[in-house]
Amino acid sequence: MKISIIVTTYNRPLALDKVLQSISKLSYRNFEVIIADDGSTSDTREIIFSWSSKLSLIHAWQEDLGFRAAAARNLAVSKSSGDYLIFLDGDCLVFPNFLSRHLYLAEKNCLVAGNRLLLNERLTREVEEGIQYPLNWTFWQWCSSRMTGAINRLLPLVFIPGNAWRKFRVKNWKGVRTCNLGMFKSDFLRVNGFDESFVGWGHEDADLAIRLIDQGAMRKDGQFATAVLHLWHKENDRFKEAVNKDRALQGLNS
Numbered sequence: 001m002k003i004s005i006i007v008t009t010y011n012r013p014l015a016l017d018k019v020l021q022s023i024s025k026l027s028y029r030n031f032e033v034i035i036a037d038d039g040s041t042s043d044t045r046e047i048i049f050s051w052s053s054k055l056s057l058i059h060a061w062q063e064d065l066g067f068r069a070a071a072a073r074n075l076a077v078s079k080s081s082g083d084y085l086i087f088l089d090g091d092c093l094v095f096p097n098f099l100s101r102h103l104y105l106a107e108k109n110c111l112v113a114g115n116r117l118l119l120n121e122r123l124t125r126e127v128e129e130g131i132q133y134p135l136n137w138t139f140w141q142w143c144s145s146r147m148t149g150a151i152n153r154l155l156p157l158v159f160i161p162g163n164a165w166r167k168f169r170v171k172n173w174k175g176v177r178t179c180n181l182g183m184f185k186s187d188f189l190r191v192n193g194f195d196e197s198f199v200g201w202g203h204e205d206a207d208l209a210i211r212l213i214d215q216g217a218m219r220k221d222g223q224f225a226t227a228v229l230h231l232w233h234k235e236n237d238r239f240k241e242a243v244n245k246d247r248a249l250q251g252l253n254s
Helices: 015-025 042-051 071-076 098-105 121-128 139-148 185-190 204-214 241-253
Strands: 003-009 033-038 056-061 084-089 110-113 117-118 180-184 218-221 228-230
Touching: 015 033, 015 042, 015 117, 015 121, 033 071, 042 056, 056 071, 056 204, 084 185, 098 110, 098 185, 110 204, 110 228, 117 180, 204 218, 204 241
Parallel strands: 003 033, 003 084, 033 056, 110 218, 117 228
Antiparallel strands: 084 180, 110 180
């Protein structure tokens, strides 16, 4: 099965470079990468071009008219050719088994909500500068980084096999994030993708989950299988968060 990895980015070329580096080492090879670019400048374009000979890459760029991640992702999906979509943020590194683990959980009419492990500012800077590459760390390096606060937790690194237990929250949309989210493209298209009226930071992913679940899809937990490493960044401007949250929650009452 061909997988389309939708990577959302905006003017963070160093982080994107490391994300693409991690993607280049994936063990499952039948995939393409679509960069959902929300209006980045030429620095990002240069990073994408530098990887174009090593990865199957499509650059889906839209004009910078403010935070429009929903529209950027829809544009990327429209250019994709895979059967299965995995949404990933442009500051989230993946382990070599990331796709094989997602395939292990992939199921029609399900959204697989993965989780993440957060890196602090210092470690993020070292990763972006090529000083550290945590994806190759030993168990003891992970433990040491947890004790020093370089990472926020260790549990996401644990793998627990099985599928049935992952459906104990089938109607729970909370915590579904597009930094690590998988679903069949046919399910995504069935609800017409992201609602592009969401502008500014926040809750377009919750809205997608709510609409999918309303149409009969089930949430399937990808925790303890599909964790990503989330690089540190300053908090986005959240002036539209309340409005976006209200819009997303309207779907629960309709």
